[in-house]
Amino acid sequence: MASYSRRILPCFWKTTKLLTFEDAARRVPCRYHQELLPTRNYLLPETVEEHRKSELSKHPELPPSITSENVPADFRFVYPEFLPDPQYDRRDSIRERLEREDMYRRRAVIDIPEFYVGSIMAVTVSDQYSPNKENRFVGICIDRGGVGLRAFFILRNVVDGQGIEIMYEMYNPTLLSIQVLKLEKRVDDKLYYLRDAPQEHSTFPFDMDPIPVPKGSTVPVNKMKVQLNPRPWLERWERQDLQGVEDLKLEQRFYDKAAKVAKPWEKYDLMKWYRENTNEDERDSIMQEVHQRKRLTDIEKSKRKTKLVERKR
Amino acid sequence: MAAPRIGNVLCRISNCNFTSVLLEKINNSRSWTCLQQIRHRQAFPPAAWYVKQKTTDLDENLTKENEEFLDDVMKDVYKKRLDRVFSPLEDGPWKRNDYNKYTRRTGVLAIKIGVVPQWTKEGKRFTTTMLQIIDNHVIRYTPPEKFMKSAGWKPWWGNKYGVAVVGALSTNPRIYTKEYNNLFMESGVPPKKKLTRFLITENAAVQPGTPLNVMHYRVGDVVDCSAKTIDHGFQGVVKRWGMKGMPKSHGVTKTHRRMGTTAGGKFKGGIWKGKKMPGLMGNRWRTARGLKIWRVNTKYNVLYVTGQNVPGNTHGFVRVMDTKLPLRKPAPENPPPMPTWYPEDATEPIEEEYFDKDLFQFTEESVKFAAEKK
Numbered sequence: 001m002a003s004y005s006r007r008i009l010p011c012f013w014k015t016t017k018l019l020t021f022e023d024a025a026r027r028v029p030c031r032y033h034q035e036l037l038p039t040r041n042y043l044l045p046e047t048v049e050e051h052r053k054s055e056l057s058k059h060p061e062l063p064p065s066i067t068s069e070n071v072p073a074d075f076r077f078v079y080p081e082f083l084p085d086p087q088y089d090r091r092d093s094i095r096e097r098l099e100r101e102d103m104y105r106r107r108a109v110i111d112i113p114e115f116y117v118g119s120i121m122a123v124t125v126s127d128q129y130s131p132n133k134e135n136r137f138v139g140i141c142i143d144r145g146g147v148g149l150r151a152f153f154i155l156r157n158v159v160d161g162q163g164i165e166i167m168y169e170m171y172n173p174t175l176l177s178i179q180v181l182k183l184e185k186r187v188d189d190k191l192y193y194l195r196d197a198p199q200e201h202s203t204f205p206f207d208m209d210p211i212p213v214p215k216g217s218t219v220p221v222n223k224m225k226v227q228l229n230p231r232p233w234l235e236r237w238e239r240q241d242l243q244g245v246e247d248l249k250l251e252q253r254f255y256d257k258a259a260k261v262a263k264p265w266e267k268y269d270l271m272k273w274y275r276e277n278t279n280e281d282e283r284d285s286i287m288q289e290v291h292q293r294k295r296l297t298d299i300e301k302s303k304r305k306t307k308l309v310e311r312k313r
Numbered sequence: 314m315a316a317p318r319i320g321n322v323l324c325r326i327s328n329c330n331f332t333s334v335l336l337e338k339i340n341n342s343r344s345w346t347c348l349q350q351i352r353h354r355q356a357f358p359p360a361a362w363y364v365k366q367k368t369t370d371l372d373e374n375l376t377k378e379n380e381e382f383l384d385d386v387m388k389d390v391y392k393k394r395l396d397r398v399f400s401p402l403e404d405g406p407w408k409r410n411d412y413n414k415y416t417r418r419t420g421v422l423a424i425k426i427g428v429v430p431q432w433t434k435e436g437k438r439f440t441t442t443m444l445q446i447i448d449n450h451v452i453r454y455t456p457p458e459k460f461m462k463s464a465g466w467k468p469w470w471g472n473k474y475g476v477a478v479v480g481a482l483s484t485n486p487r488i489y490t491k492e493y494n495n496l497f498m499e500s501g502v503p504p505k506k507k508l509t510r511f512l513i514t515e516n517a518a519v520q521p522g523t524p525l526n527v528m529h530y531r532v533g534d535v536v537d538c539s540a541k542t543i544d545h546g547f548q549g550v551v552k553r554w555g556m557k558g559m560p561k562s563h564g565v566t567k568t569h570r571r572m573g574t575t576a577g578g579k580f581k582g583g584i585w586k587g588k589k590m591p592g593l594m595g596n597r598w599r600t601a602r603g604l605k606i607w608r609v610n611t612k613y614n615v616l617y618v619t620g621q622n623v624p625g626n627t628h629g630f631v632r633v634m635d636t637k638l639p640l641r642k643p644a645p646e647n648p649p650p651m652p653t654w655y656p657e658d659a660t661e662p663i664e665e666e667y668f669d670k671d672l673f674q675f676t677e678e679s680v681k682f683a684a685e686k687k
Contacts, residue, residue, distance in 0.1 A: 033356055034367075035365065035367060036356045036357075036359060037353055037354060040626075041541040041544055041629060042625060042626040042629035043424065044628070047628075048628050051447055051448065051482045051483075051484075051506075052447065054483065054484075055392070056388065056391050056448075056484070057447075057448045060613055089626070089627060092426045092628070094445060094613050094615065095426040095427040097613075098443070102675045105674075105676050106675045108676075109675070109676070126679065126680055126682055132684070133682045149429060149430050150430055169430075169438070172432065172436070172438065173432050173673045173677075173679050174436040174679065176679050176681070
């Protein structure tokens with residue numbers, strides 16, 4: 001084995017012993033440490049925003065923020081998919097802007113009406129495997145969610161004694177039409193308990209006539225309480241705070257266990273609420289933009305209708 | 314009774330941070346107890362070409378007016394260079410060569426903005442990653458002969474490739490060291506937050522100072538995206554290697570997410586090299602190959618690229634390059650802009666968005682399937 005001279009190197013920190021090359025190689029001076037080992041390998045959203053506005057380079061002109069629209073108070077419940085994903089790390093203003101642009105374009109082509117969980121809707125979809133290349137389904141909306149182009153809703157109905165649920169993506173181009181047959185709200189946010197309820201509560205005829213709702217009126221709330229089937233259930237409904245369900249008539253041990261597992265402090269948890277919702281100012285500015293685009297789209301559509309009517313004459 | 318004091322300490326032994334508890338008055342003696350170690354990667358001495366970026370002697374005693382004045386001066390200096398036109402006093406614009414099948418062009422340093430679903434004209438859904446190109450300039454070009462003599466050259470590259478150093482996100486030079494700022498003298502651009510290099514063939518030489526934007530790529534091109542993966546830190550064997558662990562009950566004692574046995578081999582005893590064990594997971598360079606560009610937004614400089622598996626977090630840097638996959642490279646019959654796209658190349662006015670021919674555009678009517686002909 002060849003011998004090597006042990007070089008004495010300058011030490012960057014106070015020690016009593018002299019270091020060899022191997023010792024020094026293992027430790028890196030403090031002035032390099034922070035740069036070579038950054039705490040994160042991505043940028044913070046604020047940093048990216050700063051660079052998008054910096055005067056050291058040219059940037060595209062952003063459309064001016066809209067403040068002049070008269071947005072009704074409950075507008076954000078009609079268009080909840082326009083509100084951004086509350087998870088801060090995943091947010092980006094340019095991506096959200098471009099996604100919203102796509103959503104406006106789609107809404108200019110197809111009419112996506114106002115609906116809530118509990119409304120009965122009819123959806124027609126292009127289906128290449130059906131005889132007339134279309135497929136119509138009627139059902140009650142049991143869930144609605146998703147952000148941006150991923151927005152979805154689930155319709156439930158009972159066909160030939162078989163309960164069927166279909167999840168539709170609102171901005172899917174194969175969706176030909178969405179029609180709200182009965183516009184109403186229910187007392188709960190999600191109606192998954194209908195799976196454990198008698199089938200009559202989920203059955204709606206496919207040839208149901210639409211029930212018109214006068215424009216400007218408040219959305220009716222259906223406060224009906226559903227009696228669930230006897231256990232076993234798909235979920236532990238006694239552990240969920242369901243308003244639209246009649247007394248479950250269970251033994252006390254179930255309610256005791258539910259109380260043990262319950263988190264009653266969550267309704268007082270401000271930070272949790274803060275993290276699950278968007279900032280009010282941001283929400284308002286987005287709704288202003290949505291309202292303006294909706295107004296312009298409606299004007300366009302009415303112009304097209306009048307043109308058609310004139311042609312027919 | 315012991316009165317614990319809790320604090321963060323840089324351990325002198327292992328050079329790592331950990332929360333520690335100093336317990337006093339236990340048997341009239343003091344002792345440090347380690348509660349939790351946060352293990353980081355080892356920092357190796359930097360490469361020979363490394364230049365320290367952030368300055369340590371930033372003058373923080375300036376008045377607000379003086380700071381604003383300095384910022385104004387800086388902006389003035391660089392504003393004049395924003396609309397860079399190659400003046401005849403400089404060495405003039407470089408020659409633009411043709412693309413052939415051995416050409417390697419520069420790449421681009423983009424930022425991953427997020428993931429968004431798109432649909433094809435047949436109604437099929439797929440996910441796309443959005444990559445934004447903010448403030449890219451070529452900082453330096455080194456021809457192959459010079460590159461071969463420099464630090465950072467590997468012998469298996471031979472004399473085929475030169476180097477283009479590309480930077481993203483212009484920043485105020487005050488916060489950077491003199492040596493780092495001097496890197497940008499040749500190109501005349503403001504110092505960049507992040508630099509990367511691309512190996513390019515000689516015929517794809519780009520002049521320093523050239524801005525790179527989204528028009529460097531066209532819709533339908535196939536790219537490779539490489540980035541540092543999400544840093545999961547020190548992870549156990551179940552998350553890191555997907556091992557199954559042991560049952561949670563049925564008599565299993567103190568072993569639920571462990572590795573189990575380490576070795577086993579008649580002809581070689583002991584643990585084999587490369588044995589899957591707990592350790593630092595993520596924060597490695599990985600390349601997603603063969604990603605097609607479906608859509609380009611020229612206003613915001615955004616690329617829509619197939620897949621949701623571009624490595625890294627949102628707002629992470631991504632190196633975007635032409636594919637090396639031989640069947641998906643740009644064909645010489647349909648050459649990409651060489652060495653990059655310049656505004657004078659535009660024969661017709663540039664549209665705000667370009668779409669792939671198979672991509673469903675939301676301004677179109679809904680997708681309908683034609684009835685079968687009998």
